[in-house]
Amino acid sequence: MTPPGRARWAIGSLLAGSILVNFFDRTVFSVASVPLAEEFGLNLSELGVVLAAFSWSYCLVQLPCGLLVDRLGVKWLNRIAIPLWAAASLLTAVASGLGLVIMARVLLGLAEGPSMVGASKATAAWFPTVERGxxxxxxxxxxxxxxxxxxxxxxWVISAWGWRAGFLFTTVLSLLFAVAWWWGYRDPAGHLRPPDAEHACGRGGTTGEWRGVLGSRRIWAISLGFACYGYTINVVLTWMPVYFQREFGVALGSAGLYAMVPWLVATVAELVCGGWLVDRMVRGGRDAVAGRRPVLLGGLALGATIGCVRWAASPLDAVFWMSLSLGGLAVAAPVAWSLPGLLAPPGAVGAVGGLMNFANSAATTGGVLLTGWLAEITRSFDAPFVFAVVVLAVGGLLYWPALRTDRAPDAVTTETEKAFS
Incomplete structure (x- = not known):
């Protein structure tokens, strides 16, 4: 049998693979949005409605998915969900009208609902606190x-073969990963146990635990703070290719290359600062929750530099400010996603993650629509990016008291500490 250390990092890599494919399925619509809008005759406001179709359904299933993850486990939910990702992409590729495109986006939102909540749950179950970052x-x-x-x-695929080819590409990618998930993922009970009692975060999700989660001011604060983070990063994710094409007149292929750089910076920043640095701090004796606060708040503050994009005079200027902003948000993200495993009682990690992602996706839906509307009436992306700065400031104000060192623990946190003591 695989040793525990190798087993959990193999599982961690598989979880990362699931999110990688998951976001390919989401991103393809952003990349294809301009040629798709041209084919169906959509303006920016109407395109925003279509882009938000995914977010509506994704948002609505977050709380049920949190409960299902706690009840059924990650393995079987994704065994069902991943083939549905492929079906949604295929449905978009063959769509003959806008109604079918919207239906496919709704299906994708429903199918991808358990993805991030499940990854957070599985990480809490498989990894000890000192490796959680x-x-x-x-x-x-x-x-x-x-x-x-x-x-x-x-x-490149869409430039060469049209926007429908992009969705055929993600269809094949999802089907291949469905095979990999079925063969490779196991719940912790299927392996040697992880080295400490974190494994206790197994299945559960009783009504009492749900009431405790919904009654916790701390959990609501981190959920709404996460919504502020999600609003900003998803506005950038959804509209970045359109921004480069509309503001600077760059071709689709060049827009893809410009958009790639900020996300590369964000990936490195997240792994180094949001991951390795946080684990090093916890291993050095910092409190697992309070020690994360300066990293999270610093990341949100750096994320607010998205407002400086309004002064960009060239695509390279925009890439610089977007890289700085997304790098900061990427540092904050794993800190925020680690909080359910640290603050939720055993059996309710999925519930807390579901509430967080419900708030996040609700803000995302509003953000996608608002960005399209603001860009349409102002004929610029300046207003949407400046408004995102305000949203991040609200997020910082929510996280500040929720993660402070001298904060009296609420009922949810107390139960967690008892379970892992």
Whole structure:
């Protein structure tokens, strides 16, 4: 049998792979949005509605998915969900009308609902606290690295063969990964146990635990703070290719290359600062929750430099500010995603992750729509990026008291500490 250390890092790599493919499936629509909009005659506001179709359904299933992850486990949910990712991409590729495209986006949102919550749950179950930063950065870093690969690859595919070819590409990619997941992923009970009691975060999710989660002011604070992070990073993710094409008139292929650079910076920043640095701090004796606060708040502050994009005079200027902003947000992301495993009671990690991602995806839906509307009426992306700065400031104000060292623990945190003591 595989030794525990090798087993958990192999699982961590598989979780990262699932998120990588997951974000290819999401990103293809952003890359294909301009030629698709031209074919169906959409303006920016109408395109925003279509782009948000994924977010609507993804948002609505987050709380149920949190419960299902706690009840059923990660393995079987993804065995069902991943083939549905492929079906959604295929449906888009063969769509003969806008209604079918929207239906496919809704299906993708439903199918990808358990992905991030499940990865957070599996990481809490497989990895001890001193490795949690790197493990979380591994799967969340895949959300950024996916864009490093996806933007240039999909831009090339779509430029060469049309926007439908991009969705055929992600269909095949999802089907191949469905085989890899079925063969490779096991819940912790299927391997030797991880080296400490973190394995106790197994299945559960009772009604009492849900009430405790929903009644915790701390959990609500980190959930709404995460929504502020998600609003900004998803506005950039969704609209970046359109921004480069509309603001600077660059071709689709060049837009993909410009968009790749900020996500590469974000990937490195997340793995080094959000992962390795946080684990080093915890290993050195810093409190697992309070020690993460300066990293998270510093990342959000750096993310606010997205507002400086409004002064970009060239694509390279925009790439610089977007790289700085996304690098900061990427540092904050694994810290935020590690909090369910640190603050939730055993059996409710998925519930806390589901609430966080529900708030995140609700903000994302609003952000995609608002960005399209603001860009349409102002004929510029300046206003959407400046508004994102305000949203991040609100997020910092929410996280500041929730993660402070002298904060009295609420009921949820107390139960967690008892379980792992």
């Amino acid at each position: 790197r493990a979380t950065a591994l799967f969340d870093g895949a959300t950024k690295f996916a864009n490093v690969l996806a933007f240039p690859v999909l831009a």
